[in-house]
Amino acid sequence: MSAPLLDICGLSVRFATRRGAFQAVDGVDLSVAPNELLAIVGESGSGKSVAMLAIMGLLPWTATVTAEHMRFDGQDLLTLTPRQRRALIGKDVAMVFQEPMSSLNPCFTVGWQIGEALAQHTPLGRRERQARVIALLEQVGIPDPVRRARAFPHQLSGGMCQRVMIAMALACKPRLLIADEPTTALDVTIQAQIMDLLQTLRLDTGMALVLITHDLGVVAEAADRVVVQYAGRVVETQPAATLFTHPHHPYTHALLAALPERATGARLEAIDGVVPGQSDRPAGCLFAPRCRWANAHCHAVKPLPADAALGRALCHTPLDDAGQPIALNLENAA
Structure with missing residues (x-):
């Protein structure tokens, strides 16, 4: 097995607030292999985007980022100087942000904005950059790329702007x-067009892709491996093929049960409660207040990950292949 392209161990992100520090990401372990499509799923507030922004170095000054290690192709991201980070981010590591209309600068044409990245990271001259911009717009499926390159973001549709962000x-x-x-x-x-585009580009270029999404249908169809995140922690990691048939963490099981296509009664399944915030984080398992199988031990003691056969489920009583809880050895919980 090849060495991971991205290797993160114990990533934590804390934000300073008026009421103290808020733990947005709590000890996340993550690895991505070359040419792999890794999907990260979980409710809003689970710390998915924050963890990735920490890798990019795009968090505000109120954030404190710590980790045992955070490496890209063996290079320590925690010790990069500003100059080294600027040379890496945008070139070898890039990000498509969630809101294209707010991520693009309304004062400049989309062609100029794409060309700015090329000017920063490549030795191309002005005419070469212009040709590369047109080629990129064509590559992501934008019709009449010469004219579109001269357009401002507000003159394009949301789908077009998303394609510009990808370009x-x-x-x-x-x-x-x-x-x-x-x-x-x-x-x-x-x-569907955007996902087909990302998949095609990944296969054509060999790049690795981390996909943050709520769309489990896309995950089932496209992902190689899935990380399930809850309240800032990774609660399960499995290949996509087995996660959907044999979820081992109660949270993963509840997420899948809430899918409309899995509804068996007149009402959809739902997960009661909300993701814990700054002032209501449980002492034990973070999912315990919402878990149908939680017991007193779950509420009092933090769980440790189960073994790989159980998806590394962060749970005292992970589920077996039949969806029934397994009582693990609780003496090792901490």
């Missing part, structure tokens, strides 16, 4: 692309 991220041929909800607020037809 900008791909401009310098990154080895790792992070796509944060790339199909949000797009109609179903455009969603």
Whole structure:
């Protein structure tokens, strides 16, 4: 097995607030292999985007980022100087942000904005950059790319702007692309086109892709491996093929049960309660207040990950292949 392109151990992100520190990401372990499509799923507030923004170095000054290690292709991201980070981010590691209309600068044409990335990271001259911009717009499926390059963001549709964001991220041929909800607020037809585009580009270029999404249908169809995140922690990691048939963490099981296509009665399944915030984080398992199988031990003691056969489920009583809880050895919980 090849060495991971991205290797993160114990990533934590804390934000300073008026009422103290808020733990947005809590000890996340993550690895991405070359050419792998890793999907990260979980409710809003689970810390998915924050963890990826920490990798990009795009968090505000109120954030404190710590980790045992955070490496890209063996390079320590925690010790990069500003100059080294600027040379890496945008070139070898790129990101498609969640809101294309707010991520693009309304004062400049989309062609100029794509060209800015090329000017920063490549030795191309002005005419070469212009030709590369047109080629990128054509590559992401934008019709009449010469005219569109001269357009401002407000003159393009949401789907077009999302394609522009993808073109900008791909401009310098990154080895790792992070796509944060790339199909949000797009109609179903455009969603399918965007995902087909990302998949095609991944297979053609060999880049690794981290996909942050709420769309479990996209995950089932496209992902190689899935990380389930809850309240800032990774609660399960499995290949996509087995996660949907044998979820082992009660939270993963509840997420899948809430899918409309899995509804067996007149009402859809729902997960009661909300993701814990700054002032209501449980002492034990973070999912315990919402878990149907939680007991007193779950509420009092933090769980440790189960073994790989159980998806590394962060649970005292992970579920077996039949969806029934297994009581693990609780003496090792901490």
